[in-house]
Amino acid sequence: NVAKSYFKQLMELNEMVKRMVLESLGLNNYIDEFLNSNVFMSRFTNYKVIKGENENEAALPSHTDSTYLTIIKQNQNGLQVLYKNGEWIELNHTSPNSYIVLSADVFMAWTNGRLTSAQHKVVTKGDKDRISIQLFSIPNPDYTLKAPKELVDEEHPLMFKPFMLPEFLKYIMLGAKDGSGVKNYCGL
Numbered sequence: 001n002v003a004k005s006y007f008k009q010l011m012e013l014n015e016m017v018k019r020m021v022l023e024s025l026g027l028n029n030y031i032d033e034f035l036n037s038n039v040f041m042s043r044f045t046n047y048k049v050i051k052g053e054n055e056n057e058a059a060l061p062s063h064t065d066s067t068y069l070t071i072i073k074q075n076q077n078g079l080q081v082l083y084k085n086g087e088w089i090e091l092n093h094t095s096p097n098s099y100i101v102l103s104a105d106v107f108m109a110w111t112n113g114r115l116t117s118a119q120h121k122v123v124t125k126g127d128k129d130r131i132s133i134q135l136f137s138i139p140n141p142d143y144t145l146k147a148p149k150e151l152v153d154e155e156h157p158l159m160f161k162p163f164m165l166p167e168f169l170k171y172i173m174l175g176a177k178d179g180s181g182v183k184n185y186c187g188l
């Protein structure tokens, strides 16, 4: 089963990136718990060629994801991320072996803001449909997202109240998609 072995590799990539992040934050003790709190969702998206007056509009408007990480594979350019300097950067990763890994709202909350949530959008150009495959890693519905105490101190006060994903998703569906959602929902 091709899809199965493909996603298995993406799940391994997801795990590898999370291990690297937690190790770099000195959170080795949390790795097992953290990786076990995780479930996956995947999606294929086909962006049709847009012609005419809407040509330069975003095919998918600017947002952040309500996940830990999102791994994206694209067959042609289109994905752009917002850099800290306010510039939108096109991600040029279409070779068969390259994947884009975006950190998202839930990972930002769990790391008490050590990671930020990547603001991104899709702007398609060219004459052929854009296809992207996304693997979303999200916490188990009953897992309480709470920053490890090691990441909370005077210099880094707790940024978010503990929360669970389903309640946050309900909240997000009603409003902000620009990364302010998690701050508005449970920011301190």
Ligand SMILES: O=C(O)CCC(=O)C(=O)O
Pocket (backbone or CB within 6 Å): 045, 060, 065, 072, 074, 079, 120, 122, 132, 134
């Ligand atoms: O199609 C893409 O490259 C990105 C899709 C995306 O950002 C999303 O589904 O949240």
Ligand SMILES: [Fe+2]
Pocket (backbone or CB within 6 Å): 063, 064, 065, 070, 120
């Ligand atoms: Fe996204």
